[in-house]
Amino acid sequence: MAATEATKAADEAYDVIVLGAGPTGENLADWAHAAGLSAVVVESELVGGECSYWACMPSKALLRPVTARSEARRVPGLKDAADMALDAPAVLAHRDAFTSYWKDDGQVRWLDSLGIDLVRGQGRLAGPRRVVVDGGRVLTARHAVAVCTGSRAVLPGIPGLAEARPWTSRDATSAKSVPGRLVVVGGGVVGVEMATAWRALGASVTLLVRGDGLLPRMEPFAGHLVAESLAEAGVFLRTGVEVREVRREAPGGPVTVLLDSGDEIVADELLIATGRAPRTEDIGLDTVGLAPGSWLDVDDSCRVTGVTGGWLYGVGDVNHRALLTHQGKYQARIAGAAIAARARGVPILESDRWGAHAATADTLAVPQVVFSDPEAASVGLTAAAAEKAGYRTRVVDQDLAAVAGASLYADGYRGRARMVVDLDREVLLGATFVGAGVGELLHSATVAVAGEVPIERLWHAVPAYPTISEVWLRLLEAYRG
Numbered sequence: 001m002a003a004t005e006a007t008k009a010a011d012e013a014y015d016v017i018v019l020g021a022g023p024t025g026e027n028l029a030d031w032a033h034a035a036g037l038s039a040v041v042v043e044s045e046l047v048g049g050e051c052s053y054w055a056c057m058p059s060k061a062l063l064r065p066v067t068a069r070s071e072a073r074r075v076p077g078l079k080d081a082a083d084m085a086l087d088a089p090a091v092l093a094h095r096d097a098f099t100s101y102w103k104d105d106g107q108v109r110w111l112d113s114l115g116i117d118l119v120r121g122q123g124r125l126a127g128p129r130r131v132v133v134d135g136g137r138v139l140t141a142r143h144a145v146a147v148c149t150g151s152r153a154v155l156p157g158i159p160g161l162a163e164a165r166p167w168t169s170r171d172a173t174s175a176k177s178v179p180g181r182l183v184v185v186g187g188g189v190v191g192v193e194m195a196t197a198w199r200a201l202g203a204s205v206t207l208l209v210r211g212d213g214l215l216p217r218m219e220p221f222a223g224h225l226v227a228e229s230l231a232e233a234g235v236f237l238r239t240g241v242e243v244r245e246v247r248r249e250a251p252g253g254p255v256t257v258l259l260d261s262g263d264e265i266v267a268d269e270l271l272i273a274t275g276r277a278p279r280t281e282d283i284g285l286d287t288v289g290l291a292p293g294s295w296l297d298v299d300d301s302c303r304v305t306g307v308t309g310g311w312l313y314g315v316g317d318v319n320h321r322a323l324l325t326h327q328g329k330y331q332a333r334i335a336g337a338a339i340a341a342r343a344r345g346v347p348i349l350e351s352d353r354w355g356a357h358a359a360t361a362d363t364l365a366v367p368q369v370v371f372s373d374p375e376a377a378s379v380g381l382t383a384a385a386a387e388k389a390g391y392r393t394r395v396v397d398q399d400l401a402a403v404a405g406a407s408l409y410a411d412g413y414r415g416r417a418r419m420v421v422d423l424d425r426e427v428l429l430g431a432t433f434v435g436a437g438v439g440e441l442l443h444s445a446t447v448a449v450a451g452e453v454p455i456e457r458l459w460h461a462v463p464a465y466p467t468i469s470e471v472w473l474r475l476l477e478a479y480r481g
Contacts, residue, residue, distance in 0.1 A: 014040045016339060017131050017141045018148055019123045019283060022049020024316030024328035025148035026107070029116045031336025037143065037343060039116050042123035042133055047107040050150050051325040053099050058173040059193055061098040063371045065091050066200040070373045071436050074410035088178050088201045095173075102174075125284030129311050132284075143343040144311050146335060147296060147304075148328070149279040151317035155272055164248035164255050167271040169194075178202050179269040183257050185243055186273035187214040189370050192226060194271055196372045199235050206236040206265055208257075213239060215376060219383065219432045221416050222376040226434070229373055246270065278318045288312060295320040300358040301338035301348060302331050313339065321362040334359045354450070365450040369439040374415060377442040380430030380449040383420050392423045398474045400435045404466040410436055417471045419445075421479060427452045433471070441469060455479065 016032045018025045021043035029039040046053055065086055072082035100106055111118050121134040129141040153168035155161055167175070172194045178201045184191050187209035199205040207230065214223035214230075214237075231237055238259075245258040257265045281293035288307055290296070296314030297305045298321070304312040315335045316328030338357040341348055349355035367379040383395045400406050400415030407413055415435020422429050431445035448458060459476060463469040 012138055013140045013142060014038045014117070015142045015144075015343060016040075017042065017123075017129075017139050017145045019131065019146065020049065020148035020150060020279075020316075021047040021107070021111075021118065022148060022150050022316070022328070023051050023325050024150070024332045025049070025146070026111070027329045027332035028146050028148060028313075028315055028336045028339075029111070030114060031333055032144075032339055033114055033116050035336065035340030035343075037340060040119060040139060041111065041116060042119045042121065042131060042139070044120070044122040046102065047104040047111065047118065048100075052104075052107070053102055054170040054173050056325050057098045058095050059197070060371055061095040062091060062173065062197040062201075063193060065094070066197055067371070067373050067375070067436070069200070071410055074412055074436075076411065086201055091201060092176065099174075123283065125287050125312075127287050128309060141311065144313055144339045146302075146313040146315050146339070147280065147283065147318050148315050148332070149283060149318055150328075151276040151323060152279050153272070154275045154277045156274055158243050158246055160246040160248075161243075161272070164246045164270065165251065166246070166255070167269055169271075169273060171269075172198070172271050172273075175269075179267070180204065181267040182206070182269050182271060183208065183255070183265055183267040184271045184273060185257075186271075186275075187211060187216065187223070187239070188273060189215070189368075190273035191271070192230070192370060192372050194273065195230060195235050196233070199230070199233050200373075204236075205234075206238070206267070208241055208243065208259070208265075209237070209239045210242050211239065215370060217382075218370075218376055218378050219418055221418070222370075222378070222432060222434050225374060225414065225416065226370070226372045226376055233373070276317070276323060278320070280318055300334075300353075300360065302335040302359060303338070310342075321359065322366045324366065324368060327362060327366060330361060331359050361450055365446060367442050367446045369442060371439070374435045375437065375439045376432070376434045377438045377445075378430065378432040379442060379446045380428065381420060382430055382432070383418070386420050386422075386429045391429060393429065394421045394423055394479065395419075396421065396475050396479045398471055398478060400433070400438070400468065400471055403468055403471050403474060405468040405470055406435065408466055409468060417475060419475050419479070421455065425452070426455045428455075428458075435468070437468060441471070444469065444472070 015037035016039045018029045018041045021041045032039045072078045123131045126132045131139045169190045182203045184195045184207045195207045242260045244260045247256040255270045285292045298314045298319045302315045304314045315331045317323045348357045353360045370376040386393045398417045401413045418432045420430040428448045
C-alpha cells in the first residue's frame with residue numbers, strides 16, 4: 001500500500017497519522033518514517049499544500065522578474081536594456097510552471113518513494129488516536145496524530161465584503177491576468193509583496209493600511225524604505241485608513257471601496273490581506289475536548305497541551321508560533337524526532353532549549369524575508385521586542401550603501417542594517433537588513449543568533465571583500481566604537 005491513494009485495507013493502524021500534506025505534514029511524516037515508524041498522510045486538497053501552489057512558490061515566481069529588472073536598471077551597461085515593460089504573460093507562465101500547473105503528481109511520487117501512505121479526503125478526529133476520513137474510513141494511531149492543516153486567509157466583517165468576492169492571497173498568486181486597477185488592503189508581507197508584483201506587471205495599485213506604516217513586525221525602518229520604493233514604483237499608499245464598506249453590483253464587475261474618511265475608490269479587483277486563521281474548524285477537535293477553529297496550544301516539542309495521553313501534536317501554522325513555511329518544516333523535524341523518541345521510550349531532552357526536541361527558534365531566532373523591492377530580511381528580536389522582553393541592549397545601525405559590495409551591486413544602492421546586542425552576554429538578539437539582495441545575507445545572522453555567538457568571536461568571521469556581507473564588519477566596528 002503506497003502513496004497512490006491507498007485502497008481500503010484490513011489493517012488501518014499506523015504509528016503516526018498526519019492531517020495535512022503541506023510542507024509541514026510531509027516533513028513530519030518523512031522524519032517519523034525515517035525513524036522507523038509507519039506513517040500515513042491525510043489530505044483533502046493538493047499534496048504540497050499552501051506553499052507549493054498558493055503562497056511561497058507562486059508569489060516568489062511572480063516577484064523574481066520584478067526584482068531582477070529593478071536591479072538591472074541600476075547596473076551600468078544594462079540600464080537601457082532593462083528599461084522595458086515586463087512580459088506579463090511570460091511571467092504568469094513562469095509562475096504556473098513553478099506551481100506544477102496546480103497538479104501534485106510529483107509530490108505524490110515523492111511520498112510514494114519513501115513508502116509513506118496517502119489517503120485523499122477530509123480527516124477528522126474521532127476521539128483519542130482515531131481519525132475518520134470523509135465519514136467512512138477509520139485510521140488509528142499507535143503513537144501520535146499530528147495536525148498539520150495550516151492556516152487560511154480571513155475576511156474581516158466589513159459590510160458587503162463577502163458578497164463582493166474579493167481576492168485572498170490564493171487569488172492574488174494564481175490570477176490568470178493582470179487587473180487594470182487593484183486595491184490591496186493590509187500592510188503586512190502579503191500586501192506588500194502582491195502590491196510590488198502586480199504594480200510591476202502593469203496594474204494600477206492602491207495600498208490601504210490601517211496603521212501608520214508597512215511591515216509592522218519588523219524594525220520601523222524596513223517599512224519606511226519599502227514604502228518609499230513602492231511610491232516610486234507608482235503604488236498609491238494610504239496609511240491610517242480603514243475600509244467602511246465594499247460594493248460590487250455584478251460578479252466580475254468593478255468593486256467600490258468606501259473608506260472611513262468618506263473617500264471612494266473604484267477598482268477591478270480587491271485583495272484582502274489582513275490576517276489568517278487556523279484550519280482547525282472541521283477536524284473534530286471537539287471530540288478530544290478542544291474548541292473547533294482554535295489555534296492549538298503546544299509545548300516546545302509541538303505536543304498539544306491539555307489532551308490526556310499526550311498523543312496529539314499541532315505543528316506548523318496551527319500552533320500560531322511562527323506562520324512561515326520554513327518554521328513549519330523546522331517544527332516538523334522537532335516534532336518528528338520527539339514522537340520517535342517517545343515511541344521508543346527514549347528520554348525527551350526537555351531541559352535543553354536548543355536540543356533535538358525543542359522548537360526554541362520559534363521564539364528566539366525566526367528568520368523571514370519579504371521579497372519586496374528592496375528586500376527586507378530579519379531574524380530574532382527587534383529592538384522594541386528586546387526591550388519589552390527586559391533585555392539590556394545596544395542597537396547598532398549601518399548604512400548598507402556605504403559598503404563597497406553594495407555600491408558595486410547597483411548604482412544608487414539604498415539600504416540599512418541593524419543588529420540588536422544583549423549587553424549582558426554580548427551576543428546578538430536580532431538583526432535586520434533592508435536592500436537589494438539582502439535575503440542571502442540573512443542566514444549568517446540566523447547562525448549568529450541561534451548559535452548565540454559571542455561578539456568577540458564574530459570578529460574572527462571575516463567577510464569576503466568586496467561583498468555586501470562586509471556590513472558585518474562595519475556593524476562590529478560601530479559596536480566597538
